[in-house]
Amino acid sequence: MDDGSGVNTTKRNNYQPESSVATTKTLYDTTHTNNEVSELLDNSQNNYSSSSDEVSYITNFTNTILKECGFISGGRGSGKSRLGMLLTNILLANGVMVKVMDSSRQWLKHSSVPTYYTIPIPKYGGYIAYWDLPNLWNTIYDCSRLSTIELTELVKGMMKEDFQEAVTLDEQGTPQRACYIFEESQNLIPSGSLRRNDYQEVNRFVTQGRNYGLSYIAITQRLATTDTTLVELSGVKFFGKVEGENTVRKAKAWVNKKLLETSRDFPVGRFIVQHGTYAKIEQFPCFETLHKPQRYIEPKPEKKGFWSRIFG
Ligand SMILES: Nc1ncnc2c1ncn2[C@@H]1O[C@H](COP(=O)(O)OP(=O)(O)OP(=O)(O)O)[C@@H](O)[C@H]1O
Ligand SMILES: [Mg+2]
Numbered sequence: 001m002d003d004g005s006g007v008n009t010t011k012r013n014n015y016q017p018e019s020s021v022a023t024t025k026t027l028y029d030t031t032h033t034n035n036e037v038s039e040l041l042d043n044s045q046n047n048y049s050s051s052s053d054e055v056s057y058i059t060n061f062t063n064t065i066l067k068e069c070g071f072i073s074g075g076r077g078s079g080k081s082r083l084g085m086l087l088t089n090i091l092l093a094n095g096v097m098v099k100v101m102d103s104s105r106q107w108l109k110h111s112s113v114p115t116y117y118t119i120p121i122p123k124y125g126g127y128i129a130y131w132d133l134p135n136l137w138n139t140i141y142d143c144s145r146l147s148t149i150e151l152t153e154l155v156k157g158m159m160k161e162d163f164q165e166a167v168t169l170d171e172q173g174t175p176q177r178a179c180y181i182f183e184e185s186q187n188l189i190p191s192g193s194l195r196r197n198d199y200q201e202v203n204r205f206v207t208q209g210r211n212y213g214l215s216y217i218a219i220t221q222r223l224a225t226t227d228t229t230l231v232e233l234s235g236v237k238f239f240g241k242v243e244g245e246n247t248v249r250k251a252k253a254w255v256n257k258k259l260l261e262t263s264r265d266f267p268v269g270r271f272i273v274q275h276g277t278y279a280k281i282e283q284f285p286c287f288e289t290l291h292k293p294q295r296y297i298e299p300k301p302e303k304k305g306f307w308s309r310i311f312g
Pocket of ligand 2: 080104
């Protein structure tokens, strides 16, 4: 089977993000001096613990995500996507390459990822879906036209390809610094899927990818139907307003119960941040980029003149 990626070359965009948020100093800036960090920590409210987990999460957000990956969950309209965009902007600003799998088309409108590519409906060989796509980094793959099955096939193929490339780069001594963003990750990695044979590539990516500089941030509104292993593997977790008893029950495995109860009334943009033993409530700004993503235009094959067609 074609693995779905049909990818030959990796194109990297050199990118300097600019956004309305990036200019304001937040806890997520990685350029704070030690004094500034302690001032921000002193000013922060609802600080439930203080530990090295807190310091490493705040002072070195990019490396923490690269090493430990991230997970964002919350009810409908709780601000998950905008938070994902804010975190992605920080990663981009720190030289991390990103690839966003998005079916909601929200990222095309509000994020600072420079390029987007709309994935066409695949060709079929029997039951097998396949594509011939460019492998692009710093790009949103707009998956809105795909069925859930097509989407998972696509992601499996991409992960296989990117994992192999990351291993090669690591062998050459230039390790990858890359992060996948999975919007609506309950569709991509649903409950129990990581144990399945046909998910081996995804399993390898999420469990071992970080050894080769491949990380992810998963975003979901349905914590209860997302694979538990995925949540467990994610070092930095953000929990927004919780909806539904199932979600509350599941979230109790990871979140301080007292904090979780308060999250039922969270306004949009407010999240519990959890990293190791560190847990705190934070209100995030509403991310809006100044530079909307541009459609990726595939380079046309070079037209050959009459003589070069004859003589090669
Ligand atoms: N931090 C924030 N502060 C204030 N308003 C916000 C914030 N984040 C998002 N919003 C507002 O809430 C709306 C929904 O945000 P967003 O799309 O990020 O939520 P979501 O949780 O991803 O929603 P969905 O469940 O539909 O995917 C945005 O269009 C924006 O107007
Ligand atoms: Mg969303």
